[in-house]
Amino acid sequence: MSDEVALPLQFTEAAANKVKSLIADEDNPNLKLRVYITGGGCSGFQYGFTFDDQVNDGDMTIEKQGVGLVVDPMSLQYLVGGAVDYTEGLEGSRFVVTNPNAKSTCGCGSSFSI
Template structure:
């Protein structure tokens, strides 16, 4: 890896205050101990896509991000694709959704959930 890529790979994934609030709202209706799991999968119109699930099980090697009472889990394979990213929540004229600002993505589709490296 070059120095820029290496420095991004060592940068943590963050969760914005807006995203933490929305995650907290979602998890209120779930059983106690439920967390949001974010992962990267092959597919989508740009090659990779983000997946959002609720999960009550944390793996030993998950990245765990806690902010304002919200807990996000990211598996180690997905962390490699998401290093340096910010998980945000936007509510605009098009609709409300989680958006990931990923510095590793070289292209993204209009829906905001698919990206290329």
């Protein structure tokens, strides 16, 4: 049996490594990657990413490799079971969300519907 608690949202090694690198560039160790969901995009909802040094009441913080991922409660309900990753490919480099709750996604992967 493992002592690890199952998290509602995964934060991959690749994403944590990139966040660590970007925070080092900003020279502000209090920064965390905030993932959030807003209305919009071609499928109804879209993912957003920003760096934030504030954690609000109700926010969930996931730590990996000494860096944090922060999600507000409203966004978390749409992201449960998903993962935040960082990919590098022909389309460029970016943070991406794998979301099992999305019924459909747009071609670029930044917009989805429930």
